[in-house]
Amino acid sequence: MTNVLDYLTDTVERYPDKTAFADEETALSFRDLKNAIDSVGSALLHKGVTKEPILVYMNKSAKEIAAFMGVIAAGCFYVPIDSEMPAMRILKIIDNCNARICIVDSHTKELTKDLGFEGDILEYDSISTQGSDDEALRAAREEALDIDPIYIVFTSGSTGVPKGVAACHRSVIDYIEQLSEVLEVDENTVFGNQAPLYFDACLKELYPTIKFGATTYLIPKELFSLPLKLVEYLNEKKINTICWVVSALTIISAFRTFRKLVPQYLKVVAFGSEVFAIKQFNAWREACPNTKFINLYGPTEATGMSCYYRADRKFEEGEAIPIGRPFKNTQVLLLKDDGTLAGKGEEGEIYLRGTCVTLGYYNDPERTAGSFVQNPLQKSYADIVYRTGDMARYDDDGNLIFVSRRDNQIKHMGHRIELGEIEAAVSQLDGISLTGCIYDERKEKIVLYYTGEISDADVINGLKGLLPRYMLPNKVFRLEEMLFTPNGKIDRKSLKQKYISENE
Amino acid sequence: MDKLLEILNDLHPEVDFETETGLIDSKIFDSFDVVTIASEIIEAYDVDIDAEDMVPENFNSLEAIWDMIQRKQEEA
Numbered sequence: 001m002t003n004v005l006d007y008l009t010d011t012v013e014r015y016p017d018k019t020a021f022a023d024e025e026t027a028l029s030f031r032d033l034k035n036a037i038d039s040v041g042s043a044l045l046h047k048g049v050t051k052e053p054i055l056v057y058m059n060k061s062a063k064e065i066a067a068f069m070g071v072i073a074a075g076c077f078y079v080p081i082d083s084e085m086p087a088m089r090i091l092k093i094i095d096n097c098n099a100r101i102c103i104v105d106s107h108t109k110e111l112t113k114d115l116g117f118e119g120d121i122l123e124y125d126s127i128s129t130q131g132s133d134d135e136a137l138r139a140a141r142e143e144a145l146d147i148d149p150i151y152i153v154f155t156s157g158s159t160g161v162p163k164g165v166a167a168c169h170r171s172v173i174d175y176i177e178q179l180s181e182v183l184e185v186d187e188n189t190v191f192g193n194q195a196p197l198y199f200d201a202c203l204k205e206l207y208p209t210i211k212f213g214a215t216t217y218l219i220p221k222e223l224f225s226l227p228l229k230l231v232e233y234l235n236e237k238k239i240n241t242i243c244w245v246v247s248a249l250t251i252i253s254a255f256r257t258f259r260k261l262v263p264q265y266l267k268v269v270a271f272g273s274e275v276f277a278i279k280q281f282n283a284w285r286e287a288c289p290n291t292k293f294i295n296l297y298g299p300t301e302a303t304g305m306s307c308y309y310r311a312d313r314k315f316e317e318g319e320a321i322p323i324g325r326p327f328k329n330t331q332v333l334l335l336k337d338d339g340t341l342a343g344k345g346e347e348g349e350i351y352l353r354g355t356c357v358t359l360g361y362y363n364d365p366e367r368t369a370g371s372f373v374q375n376p377l378q379k380s381y382a383d384i385v386y387r388t389g390d391m392a393r394y395d396d397d398g399n400l401i402f403v404s405r406r407d408n409q410i411k412h413m414g415h416r417i418e419l420g421e422i423e424a425a426v427s428q429l430d431g432i433s434l435t436g437c438i439y440d441e442r443k444e445k446i447v448l449y450y451t452g453e454i455s456d457a458d459v460i461n462g463l464k465g466l467l468p469r470y471m472l473p474n475k476v477f478r479l480e481e482m483l484f485t486p487n488g489k490i491d492r493k494s495l496k497q498k499y500i501s502e503n504e
Numbered sequence: 505m506d507k508l509l510e511i512l513n514d515l516h517p518e519v520d521f522e523t524e525t526g527l528i529d530s531k532i533f534d535s536f537d538v539v540t541i542a543s544e545i546i547e548a549y550d551v552d553i554d555a556e557d558m559v560p561e562n563f564n565s566l567e568a569i570w571d572m573i574q575r576k577q578e579e580a
Contacts, residue, residue, distance in 0.1 A: 224535045225534075225538040225558060226559070227558055247539075254543060256552060456517045457518045460518060469534075470536075474515070
């Protein structure tokens with residue numbers, strides 16, 4: 001198997017009428033999905049595309065997933081953009097990948113024109129119903145290799161320019177095979193998707209669904225502030241598998257929802273990307289004693305998740321849930337600063353090795369070379385590993401425990417953020433002199449300090465056009481004078497001490 | 505009410521909470537905000553907010569939020 005769409009060939013034969021992907025408006029059966037994919041793929045091929053990036057700018061929907069896969073059918077790779085992204089970020093993405101074509105829906109058509117996109121704008125509803133050009137699709141499939149990219153997703157970059165991570169068929173297939181085993185996915189799996197479609201997180205639902213003939217419901221976003229309705233939704237749709245960010249799980253447990261209503265069908269709850277407050281984790285475990293809880297860890301640059309840990313016991317307050325062990329066919333090299341392997345209890349940086357390592361940052365050889373490096377343990381043949389910047393250690397059972405970040409990258413509400421990108425955006429505002437951004441892990445707050453002739457409110461208002469919602473600072477303080485390190489750099493450490501001492 | 509105002513101002517310094525009565529209806533708050541505010545209230549006022557309190561009516565204005573907090577304090 002060399003193409004992610006090979007999964008679908010078999011599944012559509014077995015379950016033509018079963019629902020593959022459903023949102024509040026549309027449910028696509030596997031047959032509908034296949035037809036839409038073939039039609040979109042054919043329409044793109046008729047435009048003369050060949051192994052190139054295609055923008056997909058649609059509202060989160062079952063149709064958007066069909067558009068992604070239609071792009072793959074044409075031998076191309078999809079680049080999702082979303083109206084949740086501020087215009088500035090979308091422009092940077094368009095700039096980076098230089099796409100000729102953008103697939104839109106009725107909600108985003110005008111927005112795309114407003115962005116000044118100069119390529120072809122194709123409407124999904126029109127290109128998904130034109131029928132299939134089997135000859136053209138077959139030719140595209142024959143030319144496709146498993147090392148061809150299938151998507152580019154953009155992640156925060158410390159200089160203010162987002163990095164586009166490109167992943168190929170082979171990496172995604174490897175990931176889906178290993179992940180499905182850990183999550184015990186089969187044809188009876190019903191996923192409840194929470195993650196946005198413009199990150200790699202949604203791979204967990206998208207590709208296992210077509211591999212096994214499972215079903216994925218895209219949960220309406222507004223339910224994530226209505227815990228009772230959210231659990232009602234899970235029960236109504238008989239959802240048995242969820243892969244959510246911790247903050248989404250906490251929304252249910254923190255408001256004592258379980259006293260009223262408990263999810264009835266959940267078999268597997270996977271979470272990750274951030275610390276799970278033990279009190280909340282234990283509340284989930286008690287409410288759902290027959291559910292398996294799995295902590296997942298992994299960076300976008302290694303396709304998705306690389307390690308897992310079955311959290312099958314009670315945890316004590318203050319204890320950390322391990323990130324566990326790597327998936328099959330993935331290796332973790334835990335390297336100390338001297339380049340040797342860390343022993344038990346010793347801290348090291350996580351390097352990931354395996355088919356999961358992606359193709360690097362799109363159109364960015366410099367930053368790619370910085371993080372995708374030759375395996376430091378051997379120099380005899382080409383062996384590219386990904387340097388995560390995550391520091392970890394092994395516990396007594398041989399499980400990896402996350403310790404800290406090497407740099408100024410943070411995890412906030414499940415999102416990966418470079419504090420440097422926030423600072424870069426603040427610096428663009430009129431009236432700003434200097435700025436330093438820190439993160440209060442305890443209260444999960446992004447804290448911004450700045451000097452200049454501009455008010456707090458104007459800083460926030462200005463940033464709204466530059467940064468995604470989840471990157472906006474939660475606390476903003478204007479300083480008369482910035483704090484510097486002895487060699488004249490903005491002193492984040494002292495800013496953090498100042499913040500903690502003033503806010504205890 | 506000062507603590508509550510501080511919580512709200514941190515999230516949306518551009519909003520005049522003394523006068524705004526359509527925080528949800530006018531889409532000033534999204535689901536993300538509502539959850540953040542509720543979590544901060546739990547911590548700042550040492551009250552429990554239950555799933556059934558997480559409804560738009562309780563978050564539409566400063567007054568509505570304040571009423572909810574007082575109700576929760578009386579219950580406790």
